[in-house]
Amino acid sequence: MKIFSLNTHSLVDSNAEQSISTLASFIEAERPDVICLQEVNQPREAPLADTTRRSPLPAKADDVFFVPYREGNFLLLLSDMLSSKGINYNTCWLPIKIGYGRYDEGLALLSFYPLSNIRGHLISKTNRYENFRRRMCLIAGIDALGITVCNTHTSRFDDDDEPFIYQWEQIKSFCHGDRHIIAGDFNCPADQKRGGYEKILDDGYFDLYRLARSRIGYATVKGEIDGWRDGKRYDGMRIDFMFSNRPFPNHRIEFRTVLTGECLPTVSDHFGIYAKISKTKENAL
Numbered sequence: 187m188k189i190f191s192l193n194t195h196s197l198v199d200s201n202a203e204q205s206i207s208t209l210a211s212f213i214e215a216e217r218p219d220v221i222c223l224q225e226v227n228q229p230r231e232a233p234l235a236d237t238t239r240r241s242p243l244p245a246k247a248d249d250v251f252f253v254p255y256r257e258g259n260f261l262l263l264l265s266d267m268l269s270s271k272g273i274n275y276n277t278c279w280l281p282i283k284i285g286y287g288r289y290d291e292g293l294a295l296l297s298f299y300p301l302s303n304i305r306g307h308l309i310s311k312t313n314r315y316e317n318f319r320r321r322m323c324l325i326a327g328i329d330a331l332g333i334t335v336c337n338t339h340t341s342r343f344d345d346d347d348e349p350f351i352y353q354w355e356q357i358k359s360f361c362h363g364d365r366h367i368i369a370g371d372f373n374c375p376a377d378q379k380r381g382g383y384e385k386i387l388d389d390g391y392f393d394l395y396r397l398a399r400s401r402i403g404y405a406t407v408k409g410e411i412d413g414w415r416d417g418k419r420y421d422g423m424r425i426d427f428m429f430s431n432r433p434f435p436n437h438r439i440e441f442r443t444v445l446t447g448e449c450l451p452t453v454s455d456h457f458g459i460y461a462k463i464s465k466t467k468e469n470a471l
Contacts, residue, residue: 187331189394189428190218191369192445192458193339196260197227197289205453206260210267212450216460217273220328221296222337222369225454226279227289228259235262253281253290261294280306282339283320293322293337293370299330309338309356310348319348323357334363338370343382350374350382358389361431367394369428371456376424383427391429394461395441403443406457426459439463 194209196202213221235255255262261279268275275296285291295301303326310321323338338357341348350373361368368391374382376393387393395401406426440462445453 187220187333187463188216188218188461189220189222189335189367189369189463190216190444190458190460191222191224191337191426191428193224193371193426193454193456194227194260195225195454195456197229197258198225198286204451206263206267208445208451209453210264210271212445212458213268214271214273217298218460219298219331220335221275221294222335223261223294223296224337224339224371225285226260226292226294227285228256228262230256230284230288230290232256232258235259253292255279256290261296265296276301278304278324278326280322280324282315282322283318284316285318293324293339295324295326295335295337297326297328297335299328302327302329305360307356307360309353309360310341311352312348319345321348321353323360325360327363332365334361334366336361336366336368336370338368338372340370340372340374340382342373343378351385354382354385354389365430365432367428367430369459371426373425376427386427386429391431392433394428394430394439394463395424395459397430397434398439398441398461400438400440401442403446403457406443406459407455426456428459428461434463436466437463438466 235257277296279292279294281290281292283291306322306324308322312320323336325336327334340350340353343350376383405422405424407423442460444458444460446457
């Protein structure tokens with residue numbers, strides 16, 4: 187099982203077309219089974235997209251504002267590029283808020299396997315679509331893998347108006363199933379004492395990075411990024427994670443940061459995180 191997560195920061199920078207191409211090339215080479223994307227944007231003023239190309243909105247969603255797909259939607263652009271390479275995923279997109287005053291910003295899930303019981307849930311206190319602090323999580327079952335995946339993008343731990351702890355409690359209440367994996371941008375540095383990261387571990391969740399026998403890379407952001415421009419230095423933060431409610435005994439986990447500008451160019455102000463989970467030889471079928 188291969189899982190990839192990235193805050194795409196999509197369409198914001200001038201090199202959006204190249205970023206999509208680089209991301210598609212990475213996916214073509216690695217073929218992740220599951221992909222969690224955050225900040226999946228579309229221009230709010232663009233013409234409506236051809237409805238025959240639409241991915242399904244979550245089948246069950248609370249407090250969701252209907253937002254139609256528009257031309258330039260990052261998920262549609264990426265899906266089209268992958269399709270041109272003969273790669274087709276099951277996909278869904280959940281619009282969350284207005285970003286930068288000009289985008290519908292949302293979360294996206296892609297899976298090689300059918301998605302079941304797709305749903306979106308409000309996790310922030312605010313439910314105003316115009317409020318940039320509005321947050322949700324996108325959840326779907328992947329029965330073929332025996333997992334439930336939750337894709338999310340939370341507020342910073344020190345956000346007084348929309349505290350992380352409140353949002354984390356909401357996420358936990360919505361995640362059910364024998365095995366669930368919660369991935370995304372948590373805006374909580376792993377090395378922050380008594381912060382959000384420690385709270386997640388204290389609640390019994392397992393960080394796939396820490397479970398991994400093989401790890402390459404650490405930081406998921408370097409330098410100033412949007413949301414962290416407060417005059418402090420945040421070099422080398424790890425704020426993007428994959429957590430599981432259960433460990434993986436008799437499995438080997440390999441974890442690495444990708445799209446860092448080394449082997450492949452960066453495509454966002456975040457690096458991607460990529461986990462490979464496989465049965466050890468003595469337990470292979």
